[in-house]
Amino acid sequence: xxxxxxxxxxxxxxxxxxxxxxxxxxxxxxxxxxxxxxxxxxxxxxxxxxxxxxxxxxxxxxxxxxxxxxxxxx
Amino acid sequence: xxxxxxxxxxxxxxxxxxxxxxxxxxxxxxxxxxxxxxxxxxxxxxxxxxxxxxxxxxxxxxxxxxxxxxxxxxxxxxxxxxxxxxxxxxxxxxxxxxxxxxxxxxxxxxxxxxxxxxxxxxxxxxxxxxxxxxxxxxxxxxxxxxxxxxxxxxxxxxxxxxxxxxxxxxxxxxxxxxxxxxxxxxxxxxxxxxxxxxxxxxxxxxxxxxxxxxxxxxxxxxxxxxxxxxxxxxxxxxxxxxxxxxxxxxxxxxxxxxxxxxxxxxxxxxxxxxxxxxxxxxxxxxxxxxxxxxxxxxxxxxxxxxxxxxxxxxxxxxxxxxxxxxxxxxxxxxxxxxxxxxxxxxxxxxxxxxxxxxxxxxxxxxxxxxxxxxxxxxxxxxxxxxxxxxxxxxxxxxxxxxxxxxxxxxxxxxxxxxxxxxxxxxxxxxxxxxxxxxxxxxxxxxxxxxxxxxxxxxxxxxxxxxxxxxxxxxxxxxxxxxxxxxxxxxxxxxxxxxxx
Numbered sequence: 001x002x003x004x005x006x007x008x009x010x011x012x013x014x015x016x017x018x019x020x021x022x023x024x025x026x027x028x029x030x031x032x033x034x035x036x037x038x039x040x041x042x043x044x045x046x047x048x049x050x051x052x053x054x055x056x057x058x059x060x061x062x063x064x065x066x067x068x069x070x071x072x073x074x
Numbered sequence: 075x076x077x078x079x080x081x082x083x084x085x086x087x088x089x090x091x092x093x094x095x096x097x098x099x100x101x102x103x104x105x106x107x108x109x110x111x112x113x114x115x116x117x118x119x120x121x122x123x124x125x126x127x128x129x130x131x132x133x134x135x136x137x138x139x140x141x142x143x144x145x146x147x148x149x150x151x152x153x154x155x156x157x158x159x160x161x162x163x164x165x166x167x168x169x170x171x172x173x174x175x176x177x178x179x180x181x182x183x184x185x186x187x188x189x190x191x192x193x194x195x196x197x198x199x200x201x202x203x204x205x206x207x208x209x210x211x212x213x214x215x216x217x218x219x220x221x222x223x224x225x226x227x228x229x230x231x232x233x234x235x236x237x238x239x240x241x242x243x244x245x246x247x248x249x250x251x252x253x254x255x256x257x258x259x260x261x262x263x264x265x266x267x268x269x270x271x272x273x274x275x276x277x278x279x280x281x282x283x284x285x286x287x288x289x290x291x292x293x294x295x296x297x298x299x300x301x302x303x304x305x306x307x308x309x310x311x312x313x314x315x316x317x318x319x320x321x322x323x324x325x326x327x328x329x330x331x332x333x334x335x336x337x338x339x340x341x342x343x344x345x346x347x348x349x350x351x352x353x354x355x356x357x358x359x360x361x362x363x364x365x366x367x368x369x370x371x372x373x374x375x376x377x378x379x380x381x382x383x384x385x386x387x388x389x390x391x392x393x394x395x396x397x398x399x400x401x402x403x404x405x406x407x408x409x410x411x412x413x414x415x416x417x418x419x420x421x422x423x424x425x426x427x428x429x430x431x432x433x434x435x436x437x438x439x440x441x442x443x444x445x446x447x448x449x450x451x452x453x454x455x456x457x458x459x460x461x462x463x464x465x466x467x468x469x470x471x472x473x474x475x476x477x478x479x480x481x482x483x484x485x486x487x488x489x490x491x492x493x494x495x496x497x498x499x500x501x502x503x504x505x506x507x508x509x510x511x512x513x514x515x516x517x518x519x520x521x522x523x524x525x526x527x528x529x530x531x532x533x534x535x536x537x538x539x540x541x542x543x544x545x546x547x548x549x550x551x552x553x554x555x556x557x558x559x560x561x562x563x564x565x566x567x568x569x570x571x572x573x574x
Binding site for chain 2: 023025060064
C-alpha cells in the first residue's frame, strides 16, 4: 500500500502524486468516476496501475489516499 | 564554440565514461543524457535521486545541510541548534548569505552558530540532558527568541537520543515552540531528503499553531515560498508583488519569521520559487487548507513578465492591471540593460551545474542576454525537476545528474563554454583552466539576482566575469606561440617591465 495524493488539474483531469518517490503523473483512466462511486483501478500516463478502494466522490481535492500498486511502470 | 550535434554529444558522453570500470560506467551512463525536447517524461532519458557512486567525487550535501542550511536556517527569529558534534554547525554557519533585518544576537539569530558540541561522554551516556540544559541556557541568554529547532546531526540518530521527548518537555517549560528535526546527515542520498524532512517537521510542529485564530485577511494575500533571500533575492521579488497590489504575508524562509510561517495557512495563493525544497509543504497546504500553489520564475525580464501575468491570472482585474503596470514600468530599464550588455555577451555559451531550481530557472535570464545554455545539471534533483528542465533546454544540449568532479571537468574541457555557473567547489578548478566561473549558489557574494533589479546586477556580473581581461593573459608571454603577433609582444614586454 502506498500513500498517494490525487488532485484535480486546472483542466479538470485527475493527477496522481506519490510523495515518497516525488512522482507525479496524469491519471488517464479511472474505473469508477461518479458521485456515489469513485476510485477502483486507475491507470497512469506512464502505464502504471494502482487500485483505490471505491468510495464516494471526495468532497474536495487534493486528497491523500491509500492505494495498492497493481503494476508500476517504473 | 559551435553547437554540438546530437551524435557528437552522445559520443562525448561515451568518451568521458570510458575511464570508469564496467559497473560504474553502466551506472553513470544513466545519469548523463542528451536533451530531447520531444521526451515527455524525464525518466526515460535520465535517472536522478540515486545514491552517488562510492569513490567518485560528488558535490552533494547531506540531509542536515538540506534542513538546517536551507529550509530552517533562514527563519531568523528562531534559534536553530545544531545538535551533535561542533563541525556541522560551524561549517554551515552563515555561508549561504540569507540576508535578514534585525539585531543579531538580540531578536534575530541567522548568522550565529548554536551547537550542543557533543563530546565522547555525550555519545556514551546520551546527549538528552545536555540538550535540556542547552535549551535553558538559550532561554536565559536570548529571551527574545521565538522558538527553537533542534537539527539532529548523524550521531543523534545513531545513539538513539529521544530529542522529541526533551523538546516537548522543554517547550512546555519555556512556553515557546521547540521543533525536533530528525535530519541526521546519513538519511537519504542528498540534501533533498533534508528538505523533505524539514517540510514535514514544519507541517507537524508549526503550521497549525494558529488554526482557528482571527486574521485580518484581504483578498490579495500571498506568500513567497522557497525564496531564501540570498543576497536579498526575496526582497527584490517582494517589491514587485507588492507593487502590483498583492499583500505578501510571509516569506519562506529568507528573512522569514516564525509568525509569518504560522500565518501562511491564511493566504489565498502560495507562490513557489524553489520547487525542489518546498513543494512538499505547498502540496500539504493545498490539501489541508485548499490554498493553490503556483511555480514562478523571477530570473530575467521575459520570465518575470510571464510569471507576473500567471500570478495575476489568479486574481481580479485590479491585480491584472497592476501586473501590466509593473511590467510596463520596468520595461525601459530592462531594455537599457539589455542594450548595454547584449552586444557584449551575444552568442556566448554557458554551462550550469547547480542545485534546486537554478539549472532551469536561469536559462531564461541568459537567453535574455543573448547567451546560450549548452549544458545543465542538478546535484540533487528528482525526476520532476528534469521533466521541467527538458522543455527549457535546447535540443541536443547536455544534461548531467549528480555529475562527478571528473565528468564535469571533462565536459567543460571539451565543450569549452564561455562561462560556467556552479559553486565554490568548482570555481577555482575552472578558473585555473582559463574559463570564467560565476558561483550560482551564492551569486558570488553579489546579488540579488531575482526580480527586475536583480536582472541588472545579473547582467553586470556575467559581463564582468566573461569580459574580464585576465582570461586573455592565461598563457605567460614566454610560452606564447609566435603567431600571436609581433604587435602584442612589445606591449607585454613593457607590462612585465613595469611589474618588475
